[in-house]
Amino acid sequence: MTVGQLLEALNAAQDDAERMALLNAAPRRLREQLNACLFYRKFMADTEAAVATQQAAFDAFTQQLDAAPDDAARLRLIAAAQADPQRGRAWLSEWSWRRTATLDHWRRRYMAAAYYGDPSTGSSFE
Numbered sequence: 001m002t003v004g005q006l007l008e009a010l011n012a013a014q015d016d017a018e019r020m021a022l023l024n025a026a027p028r029r030l031r032e033q034l035n036a037c038l039f040y041r042k043f044m045a046d047t048e049a050a051v052a053t054q055q056a057a058f059d060a061f062t063q064q065l066d067a068a069p070d071d072a073a074r075l076r077l078i079a080a081a082q083a084d085p086q087r088g089r090a091w092l093s094e095w096s097w098r099r100t101a102t103l104d105h106w107r108r109r110y111m112a113a114a115y116y117g118d119p120s121t122g123s124s125f126e
Contacts, residue, residue, distance in 0.1 A: 001026065003033045057087075058095050 001009075006026055013019045023031060061081065068074045081087045097105075 001030060003030065003037050006030060006034055007037070057091075058098060061095060062099075 006022065009022050010019050013022060026034070061077075064077055065074050068077060078092065081092055082089055084091075101109075
């Protein structure tokens, strides 16, 4: 049985008792794979929602700045964002970085997240 087949069987089960019986009958390795699969799906769904929420906040802030009548009003918006516990300096820094980031900047960011040290070395997790 594969993880996909186990998921289908679990979804088709009539009740929790039947699901428990399916899980108890599955080999440990298959249960571990199922757990990893479900964790990955949840991670991806949560990440997608978080990214969408963050992007909406960045877009709204950009619109507020664009609609401001002058630099003094823009500075007040920036100061308010810095003082906001939900945003703050790190949030503003990320907003600013994204406004000017090129494809190469994004590539370097993801390479740095995937590798320790200098991403140009290509050495993976050590």
